[in-house]
Ligand code: SAM
C-alpha cells in the first residue's frame with residue numbers, strides 16, 4: 001500500500017509541478033518520507049532518517065522536507081515539534097493535496113500540515129502513473145472499519161471507503177493499454193469492497209474481479225489483503241476464473257480462538273479452516289500465506305501450539321509474522337504484556353522456521369514442473385538473465401532475451417533455491 005502511495009506522490013509532483021525524480025537526496029529540492037506506524041520500530045526509524053537529512057537543509061535552505069503516511073497521520077504536529085526542520089506533514093488520505101501543501105510551504109516558509117480524512121476525493125485527483133511495469137498495483141478501497149484490538153490502521157487511515165468502480169476500471173484499462181499484464185488490487189481489506197456503479201448497481205469484490213478479468217490485456221489478477229470474515233462464497237467462486245493467480249494472502253494472526261477473541265478478529269479458527277477448505281475444493285494446490293502476531297498479551301504456550309497446529313494443517317507457503325507491538329490508542333496496548341521478550345522471539349523463530357520448511361517443500365515439488373511466468377525485469381545478479389514470478393509468487397531466474405519482459409512465458413523449473421527458482425524456457 002505504501003509503495004503504491006509513494007509512486008502516486010512521485011506521479012503527482014512530476015505531473016503537476018514538473019519535477020524529476022532523483023535518488024540522490026543532496027540534489028533534491030523536495031524530499032518526501034512515506035511512513036508506516038503499524039509497529040513501533042518503523043515509526044522510530046522515521047526520526048533517525050529525518051535526522052540524517054537535517055544537514056542537507058543547512059546546505060540548501062530552500063530544501064523542502066515532507067513526511068507522509070501513517071506516522072504523519074498519527075503524530076500530526078508532533079512531527080514538527082520533534083523535527084522542526086520538517087516543512088510538510090500529510091496523511092495517507094491527503095497525499096493528493098501534496099502539490100498545494102508544497103506551494104504553501106515554499107511561499108510561507110512555515111509548516112503545512114493536513115492529516116484529515118476527506119472522503120475518497122484522493123483518487124479522482126491523482127494523475128495516471130508515469131512509469132509502468134508489467135505488474136501494477138491499483139488501490140480499490142481505503143481505510144479499515146474492523147478495529148482489531150492491536151491495530152492502528154483504522155485510526156491512521158480512517159474507516160473503509162470504496163473507490164467507484166468506473167474509476168478503478170478506467171485506471172486499469174489505461175495500464176493495460178500501456179502493457180501492464182498483471183493487476184494487484186489493493187486495500188487494507190479488499191473484500192470489504194462495497195460500491196455502486198453509475199447505474200446504482202451494488203458491487204462487491206467478486207463483481208469487481210469479473211469486470212477486471214474482462215479487460216483486454218489483463219491476464220493475471222491478485223488482490224491483497226483480505227479479512228477471513230468477508231472471504232465469502234462469491235469470492236471463493238471467483239477462483240473458478242483462471243486469471244486469478246493461484247495464491248491467496250488471507251491473514252489469520254493466531255491459531256487460538258481465545259487469542260482471536262482478545263484480538264477482536266470477530267471469527268473463530270473453524271471459519272478460517274472452512275474458508276480454505278472450500279477454496280481448495282476449487283483450487284486444490286493454491287498457495288496460502290498469512291500474517292501472524294506472536295506474543296500477544298496473554299498468549300500461553302497452549303495458544304501458541306494451536307497456531308503451530310494450524311500452520312501444519314493449512315501448510316502455509318509464506319508468512320509476514322511479527323512480535324506484538326503495543327500501538328497508541330489501541331485496546332491491546334492497555335492489556336498486560338506478560339510474555340517475556342525472549343519467549344516471544346523463540347516463538348517467532350519457531351513459527352518462521354516451520355513456514356520456511358513448508359515453503360521449501362513446495363519449491364522442491366515444483367522442480368520439473370512447467371510454470372507460466374510473467375517476465376518482469378532483468379535479473380539483479382546476472383544481467384544475462386531475466387526474471388519473473390510464478391503464480392505462487394516465487395521469483396524465477398532464467399536465460400532469455402530482454403524483449404520477453406512484459407510477456408508470459410512457459411518455464412521448466414530446474415532448481416529450487418531458498419529465495420528463488422531457476423528455470424529454462426520451454427520452446
Ligand atoms: N487488514 C489486514 C488483516 O486484517 O489481516 C492486515 C493489515 S495490517 C496493515 C498488516 C499486518 O500487520 C497485520 O496482519 C498484523 O499481522 C500486523 N500488525 C498490525 N498491528 C500490529 C501490532 N500492533 N503488532 C504487531 N503486528 C501488527
Ligand code: SF4
Pocket residue numbers: 144145146147148151152153154188189227
Ligand atoms: Fe488492522 Fe487488518 Fe484489523 Fe483492519 S482488519 S484493524 S487493517 S489488522
